[in-house]
Amino acid sequence: MLTHIKPSAWAVFTLLAALVTIAPAMAQDGPSVGQLFIKAYDQKDEKQMKELIKTHADQVPGEVKEMVEYAASPEAPPDARDFIFNIAGTMSKYYAEQTGDDRLLNAVRATYMNVMKAQQGPSLDPEAVEKVKKEISAMGDNQWRVNTFELGEDGALVVEIDVRESNNSELTPRIDFKKSKQTVELVKAKFPDVKKGKISWSSMGVGLRTLFLE
Numbered sequence: 001m002l003t004h005i006k007p008s009a010w011a012v013f014t015l016l017a018a019l020v021t022i023a024p025a026m027a028q029d030g031p032s033v034g035q036l037f038i039k040a041y042d043q044k045d046e047k048q049m050k051e052l053i054k055t056h057a058d059q060v061p062g063e064v065k066e067m068v069e070y071a072a073s074p075e076a077p078p079d080a081r082d083f084i085f086n087i088a089g090t091m092s093k094y095y096a097e098q099t100g101d102d103r104l105l106n107a108v109r110a111t112y113m114n115v116m117k118a119q120q121g122p123s124l125d126p127e128a129v130e131k132v133k134k135e136i137s138a139m140g141d142n143q144w145r146v147n148t149f150e151l152g153e154d155g156a157l158v159v160e161i162d163v164r165e166s167n168n169s170e171l172t173p174r175i176d177f178k179k180s181k182q183t184v185e186l187v188k189a190k191f192p193d194v195k196k197g198k199i200s201w202s203s204m205g206v207g208l209r210t211l212f213l214e
Contacts (some may be wrong), residue, residue: 032059032063033052033056033059033060033063034063034066034067034087034091036052037049037052037053037063037087037090037091038087040052041087041090049090049091049094050094050097050098053091053094053095053098054098057095057098057099060091060092060095060104061095061104063091064088064091064092064095064104064108067084067085067087067088067091068084068085068088068107068108068111070084071084071085071088071115072111072114072115081115085108085112085115088108089105089108089109089112092104092105092107092108093105123151124149124150124151124191128190128191129149131190132149132186132187132190132191133146133149135186136159136161136183136186136187139179139182139183139186140161140163140179143163143164143173144161144162144163144164144201145161145162145163145164146159146160146161146162147160147161147162148160151194151197155194155195155196156196156197156198157187157191157194157196157197157198157213158197158198159187159197159198159199159200160200160202161183161199161200161201161202162202162203163175163201163202163203163208164203165203165204173203173208174208175201175208175209180199180201180209180211181211183199183211184199184211184213187199187213188213194213195213196212196213196214197212197213198210198211198212198213199211199212199213
């Protein structure tokens with residue numbers, strides 16, 4: 001099994017309905033192997049699950065393929081996705097035990113990992129972020145403090161810099177244009193995979209400058 005999720009009755013119903021939709025040819029002659037397997041799975045009937053795989057081994061790859069394609073698609077309800085992968089993973093596990101062929105199981109696992117990775121969205125290396133934050137601070141003569149350095153849900157980088165006042169500065173500090181451009185180039189060089197975003201400077205809640213990554 002890929003996860004340890006106990007499906008709700010609604011999740012079971014949703015999955016059964018989905019399987020009827022994606023496997024109409026099998027549904028016409030009665031419940032598909034997948035549907036029967038789900039029923040046995042919900043009843044924790046391991047003997048019946050293994051028997052279904054043993055007697056319908058030739059149908060298992062196709063059933064699992066349909067399940068995985070549906071689970072990995074945008075149409076799959078989030079609350080049922082893991083459950084579907086659980087079913088597909090369990091079926092392919094018993095199939096591997098029965099036939100000695102684990103390629104189906106490996107394919108299910110790989111697809112599941114890719115889906116989970118995609119759901120997590122883009123990320124930044126924490127060590128690289130801390131290093132760049134220190135470089136930005138030094139670039140601003142330690143009058144700049146990076147409060148925010150993160151990716152939004154859309155993958156755009158958001159960098160927010162608080163500019164501290166100095167004894168010789170005005171109430172609203174000025175941001176050297178050359179240094180701000182250098183900051184943009186630094187971020188682009190350190191995170192070449194980030195294609196969009198913005199870097200903003202502010203002081204006492206007053207916006208001083210905003211530059212966009214291009």
